[in-house]
Amino acid sequence: MADTLQFDLVSPERRLASVAATEVQIPAAEGDMTAMAGHAPTITTLRPGILRVSNAQGSQSFVVTGGFAEITQTAISVLAEQAIPVEEATGTVFDDLIAEAKSLAEIALPEDKAAAEKMVNDIVAMRHAAGH
Amino acid sequence: MPSLKDLKNRIGSVKNTRKITKAMQMVAAAKLRRAQDSAEAARPYADRMNAVMAGLAGSASGEGAPRLLSGTGADQVHLLVVMTSERGLCGGFNSSIVRKARIAAQELLAQGKTVKILTVGKKGREQLRRDYGQYFVAHVDLSEVKRLGYVNARGIAQDILARFDAGEFDVATLFYNRFVSVISQVPTAQQVIPAVFEEKSVEGVSDLYDYEPSEEGILADLLPRGVATQVFTALLENAASEQGARMSAMDNATRNAGDMINKLTVEYNRSRQAAITKELIEIISGAEAL
Numbered sequence: 001m002a003d004t005l006q007f008d009l010v011s012p013e014r015r016l017a018s019v020a021a022t023e024v025q026i027p028a029a030e031g032d033m034t035a036m037a038g039h040a041p042t043i044t045t046l047r048p049g050i051l052r053v054s055n056a057q058g059s060q061s062f063v064v065t066g067g068f069a070e071i072t073q074t075a076i077s078v079l080a081e082q083a084i085p086v087e088e089a090t091g092t093v094f095d096d097l098i099a100e101a102k103s104l105a106e107i108a109l110p111e112d113k114a115a116a117e118k119m120v121n122d123i124v125a126m127r128h129a130a131g132h
Numbered sequence: 133m134p135s136l137k138d139l140k141n142r143i144g145s146v147k148n149t150r151k152i153t154k155a156m157q158m159v160a161a162a163k164l165r166r167a168q169d170s171a172e173a174a175r176p177y178a179d180r181m182n183a184v185m186a187g188l189a190g191s192a193s194g195e196g197a198p199r200l201l202s203g204t205g206a207d208q209v210h211l212l213v214v215m216t217s218e219r220g221l222c223g224g225f226n227s228s229i230v231r232k233a234r235i236a237a238q239e240l241l242a243q244g245k246t247v248k249i250l251t252v253g254k255k256g257r258e259q260l261r262r263d264y265g266q267y268f269v270a271h272v273d274l275s276e277v278k279r280l281g282y283v284n285a286r287g288i289a290q291d292i293l294a295r296f297d298a299g300e301f302d303v304a305t306l307f308y309n310r311f312v313s314v315i316s317q318v319p320t321a322q323q324v325i326p327a328v329f330e331e332k333s334v335e336g337v338s339d340l341y342d343y344e345p346s347e348e349g350i351l352a353d354l355l356p357r358g359v360a361t362q363v364f365t366a367l368l369e370n371a372a373s374e375q376g377a378r379m380s381a382m383d384n385a386t387r388n389a390g391d392m393i394n395k396l397t398v399e400y401n402r403s404r405q406a407a408i409t410k411e412l413i414e415i416i417s418g419a420e421a422l
Binding site for chain 1: 170173174176177178180181184188281282285340341342343344345349350353354357360361364
């Protein structure tokens with residue numbers, strides 16, 4: 001079995017990465033998961049968080065805000081609604097995201113309230129993880 | 133018979149027009165390339181999104197399927213999302229979309245359905261206002277937008293989804309121009325709510341995967357995104373088509389201006405020659421009379 005898998009990260013506007021990776025850490029909806037070659041085929045939604053791709057050359061991180069990931073034994077495709085390389089994500093980017101999530105949480109219907117507030121918390125946690 | 137000076141002025145003004153249309157053509161060509169690039173860049177996302185949704189939708193249809201997929205059960209109120217450009221001078225681009233939307237609206241009205249129209253871009257709004265103004269429910273203005281982003285599409289999609297949740301319509305259809313080539317753009321009607329998928333979706337693909345949280349959960353999360361993605365694709369296709377249409381329209385205009393200049397120049401030379409001949413005849417006959 002090959003020990004790398006093909007990793008693709010696409011956002012609606014462009015393809016951000018297409019590399020061979022040894023492991024990919026995904027901020028899945030119900031907790032982080034790390035996928036390596038030979039992972040059981042899975043489709044999962046993402047929560048806002050840091051996506052980390054590691055291969056022989058080192059590792060790359062991306063800030064993603066939502067979307068989903070499709071994992072097969074040999075490839076991972078992440079379709080993120082918004083994805084930014086961690087180096088480009090400054091404090092203002094996070095501020096904007098938090099402000100947007102908060103305004104959504106305020107107008108959310110009662111049944112969506114919990115989800116919207118979780119979104120805010122996820123983004124705040126992501127900000128800490130990114131070191132801002 | 134226009135005087136020599138008039139002809140000269142007209143040649144000058146047509147030459148100016150030609151310069152302008154030529155410049156517009158070149159600007160459109162540059163913008164077209166950029167629009168095509170972004171349409172190209174958006175394709176992998178949209179394709180993958182559709183593939184996964186089609187797979188999920190196949191297994192989730194039936195009872196308890198999300199309303200975005202199964203519809204409201206009614207077919208009474210139709211929302212037509214008519215996407216046109218913010219600027220004119222692009223040939224038949226806007227008219228062809230409006231024509232398509234108009235035919236659809238007429239058919240629906242003839243069947244006794246209710247029609248609501250959401251316009252994107254002011255050119256289509258202007259053309260539809262007279263006959264269908266009373267059906268307008270909203271307008272999205274993109275004239276301030278320099279570069280189309282996913283954000284714009286998401287805004288439109290959120291508006292559509294909020295209206296759907298509020299029960300304002302049963303079926304939503306996008307009208308836009310699909311870009312085929314510079315000289316060919318196809319006006320297209322695409323139904324987004326309830327979602328339709330092409331039949332090619334692979335059977336049983338959903339059995340292969342584990343789902344987290346659950347198939348239904350993922351589908352419920354994906355469908356609104358799917359609407360936004362389709363709106364985004366439509367916006368990009370439309371932008372590329374607009375520039376393509378403008379480019380060929382301006383190419384035609386430039387060529388017509390060239391023809392006109394040639395014709396006017398011939399006429400100018402002929403009258404100049406006539407004037408010279410006339411003067412000569414006057415001098416000669418004057419000399420002969422002596």
